[in-house]
Amino acid sequence: MRLTTCIASVFLYAFISFTAFSCKKYLDVTPENVGTLDYAFRNRNEAENYLFACYSTLQSFADVTRDPSFVTSGETIYPTVIGEGPKLYDQGFHMIRGTQNISSPVLNYWDGTNGAPSVFKAIRRCNIMLANINKPIDLDEFEKARWISELKFLKAYYHYYLVKMYGPVPIYDKDDDITTPIEQLRVKRQHVDSVFDYTVRLIDEAIPNLPVVITDINREQGRITQVIALAVKAEIRTTQASPLYNGNSDYAGYKNVDGQPLFSASFDPAKWAVAATACKAAIDAAKSRNQGLYKFVRPANLPADLPAVLLQELTLQNAVTERWNLNPEVIWALNPYFPQQSNACPRLTADFSLGAAPGTLAVPFGVTDLFYTKNGVPITEDKNWDFAGRFSFRTGDADNKYLIAQSYQTIKNNFDRELRYYANIGFDGAVWYGNGVTDPNAALSVQARSGPAAPKDNSRLNITGIWPKKLVNYLSVYDKNGFAQTAFRLPRIRMADLYLLYAECLNERSGPSDEAYAYVDSVRIRAGLKGVVASWAAHSFNAAKPATKDGLREIIHRERRIELCFEAKAGWDLRRWKEWTTVMAQPMQGWSIFQKNAPDFYVPVTQFIPSVTTKDYFWPLSDQAQQFNENLVQSPYWN
Numbered sequence: 267m268r269l270t271t272c273i274a275s276v277f278l279y280a281f282i283s284f285t286a287f288s289c290k291k292y293l294d295v296t297p298e299n300v301g302t303l304d305y306a307f308r309n310r311n312e313a314e315n316y317l318f319a320c321y322s323t324l325q326s327f328a329d330v331t332r333d334p335s336f337v338t339s340g341e342t343i344y345p346t347v348i349g350e351g352p353k354l355y356d357q358g359f360h361m362i363r364g365t366q367n368i369s370s371p372v373l374n375y376w377d378g379t380n381g382a383p384s385v386f387k388a389i390r391r392c393n394i395m396l397a398n399i400n401k402p403i404d405l406d407e408f409e410k411a412r413w414i415s416e417l418k419f420l421k422a423y424y425h426y427y428l429v430k431m432y433g434p435v436p437i438y439d440k441d442d443d444i445t446t447p448i449e450q451l452r453v454k455r456q457h458v459d460s461v462f463d464y465t466v467r468l469i470d471e472a473i474p475n476l477p478v479v480i481t482d483i484n485r486e487q488g489r490i491t492q493v494i495a496l497a498v499k500a501e502i503r504t505t506q507a508s509p510l511y512n513g514n515s516d517y518a519g520y521k522n523v524d525g526q527p528l529f530s531a532s533f534d535p536a537k538w539a540v541a542a543t544a545c546k547a548a549i550d551a552a553k554s555r556n557q558g559l560y561k562f563v564r565p566a567n568l569p570a571d572l573p574a575v576l577l578q579e580l581t582l583q584n585a586v587t588e589r590w591n592l593n594p595e596v597i598w599a600l601n602p603y604f605p606q607q608s609n610a611c612p613r614l615t616a617d618f619s620l621g622a623a624p625g626t627l628a629v630p631f632g633v634t635d636l637f638y639t640k641n642g643v644p645i646t647e648d649k650n651w652d653f654a655g656r657f658s659f660r661t662g663d664a665d666n667k668y669l670i671a672q673s674y675q676t677i678k679n680n681f682d683r684e685l686r687y688y689a690n691i692g693f694d695g696a697v698w699y700g701n702g703v704t705d706p707n708a709a710l711s712v713q714a715r716s717g718p719a720a721p722k723d724n725s726r727l728n729i730t731g732i733w734p735k736k737l738v739n740y741l742s743v744y745d746k747n748g749f750a751q752t753a754f755r756l757p758r759i760r761m762a763d764l765y766l767l768y769a770e771c772l773n774e775r776s777g778p779s780d781e782a783y784a785y786v787d788s789v790r791i792r793a794g795l796k797g798v799v800a801s802w803a804a805h806s807f808n809a810a811k812p813a814t815k816d817g818l819r820e821i822i823h824r825e826r827r828i829e830l831c832f833e834a835k836a837g838w839d840l841r842r843w844k845e846w847t848t849v850m851a852q853p854m855q856g857w858s859i860f861q862k863n864a865p866d867f868y869v870p871v872t873q874f875i876p877s878v879t880t881k882d883y884f885w886p887l888s889d890q891a892q893q894f895n896e897n898l899v900q901s902p903y904w905n
Contacts, residue, residue, distance in 0.1 A: 323388035335837030364877030692733030700740030730856025
């Protein structure tokens with residue numbers, strides 16, 4: 267099939283509802299400088315290039331500033347949301363202020379506009395390659411089977427990505443040729459369960475011919491394996507079982523143009539059992555490859571007597587920032603390096619080279635409240651922690667010198683917290699081990715109010731005075747010489763993620779159990795905490811909380827938000843739990859960042875109050891998409 271006419275482009279547009287572009291754009295379905303599909307599949311090398319083009323949209327998802335989950339989680343906010351700072355990478359961050367619209371949707375992955383690629387175009391590439399997979403004359407059967415499986419996985423994942431954004435979507439299972447009547451190309455949304463089941467069917471078909479492990483690291487790292495496919499299947503089934511999709515009464519009247527419901531009206535508890543089975547299969551497969559929770563191994567260039575508290579903190583940081591070939595916890599990461607380290611780091615030295623690290627990713631202190639006390643329970647529940655006095659002042663002392671700068675005045679809120687707090691959060695007075703300083707007794711610290719970060723400079727502005735420390739490799743150096751980054755790839759799925767997914771499914775299926783506790787506790791113990799039952803019994807006002815289904819649900823949800831903080835997970839999790847609008851109802855607050863004295867700095871400042879409602883759970887279709895296909899109903903509540 268040759269796509270060489272504008273007529274073909276128009277027919278294709280009617281099918282997948284792209285925005286109105288020139289014919290040239292529709293012809294751009296093969297690698298650059300390739301004129302025809304026959305040429306693209308004339309031999310193995312050319313076909314492999316096309317395979318990589320099918321992967322290209324997936325790889326673009328590594329840019330967190332265009333990741334719907336990262337930018338709408340409320341875990342970080344960007345200065346332009348209050349009219350400050352450089353106008354870069356910012357449109358997605360504005361969505362929690364109610365800027366989404368139907369005339370030109372932000373991060374429009376449906377049409378491929380406003381900072382997003384078209385996911386439907388990516389699916390179409392996969393379909394074209396599947397239709398032409400037999401053409402390369404020198405492609406052997408073993409490799410062909412693998413490529414077919416990779417393409418099926420990619421199709422499944424692209425559909426899954428769309429269903430998370432748009433809910434019910436059309437299923438695009440094959441490429442239509444230009445003779446197909448236009449009426450058949452004007453497709454409809456499918457029932458949300460049909461889309462989920464379709465993605466799982468494709469993954470099940472793909473798994474047998476995917477490699478168990480990537481052996482040629484230099485050439486093939488990042489391509490799909492059996493464990494990746496199983497882990498994604500687990501995530502899909504868990505999402506399908508979750509309240510947003512499973513008997514959601516908010517969408518009881520949401521129907522297709524032909525009157526067919528697009529969501530199930532009743533809750534199906536069996537979906538949680540299916541999800542639990544999928545999670546356990548992924549965990550078992552990963553363990554069979556010796557994958558598990560990461561533990562930092564001290565390299566020879568660090569002091570032999572590095573304090574245990576810093577070793578454990580480095581374990582928690584490097585679970586995310588370690589190189590993937592050295593990290594047994596990473597199940598899946600995309601090939602591009604995490605691009606925002608310089609925006610996650612404060613200026614740590616007075617002679618810092620301006621411009622090297624803008625430090626503009628700001629953490630609202632509501633996010634810092636998520637993290638437990640050192641006793642492993644929420645700060646509002648710990649009967650042994652001074653919640654009422656948390657904003658009173660305390661000076662860093664010898665007992666905390668590896669976590670909080672000695673003799674530095676900060677607030678009690680920063681003391682006696684769990685180690686994930688210190689590994690994740692760059693707060694005023696926090697010790698910042700690394701940045702070229704390996705002597706733990708000479709470590710740098712964050713001086714948000716009196717140090718180099720204090721002067722007002724709108725090109726380098728953190729609007730809360732708190733940084734996502736977790737997103738900076740401890741080996742990266744930002745100093746007077748500029749920027750020397752030790753790059754890392756942000757995990758897309760890691761073992762702690764799977765453990766907590768499995769515990770969630772077990773609890774939703776049948777309530778608290780020893781097995782559910784064990785998987786949550788394994789993540790907590792790595793963070794230096796005791797198990798949930800012991801922690802709540804010893805320190806919480808509500809000692810029985812882990813013994814109830816509702817109580818353990820709340821604990822697991824919080825564990826996921828803490829353990830996976832800043833990893834582009836919370837935006838999707840909060841949605842599927844139907845907790846997003848509740849969380850987003852809280853004001854985005856920080857400190858009075860231009861004040862240098864502690865009493866003046868530690869005055870809460872509300873930067874803005876998010877504006878999201880039920881309709882924001884799913885992205886709207888653009889006006890143009892609906893104009894080109896009258897069979898597409900608008901997303902709920904956007905009419």
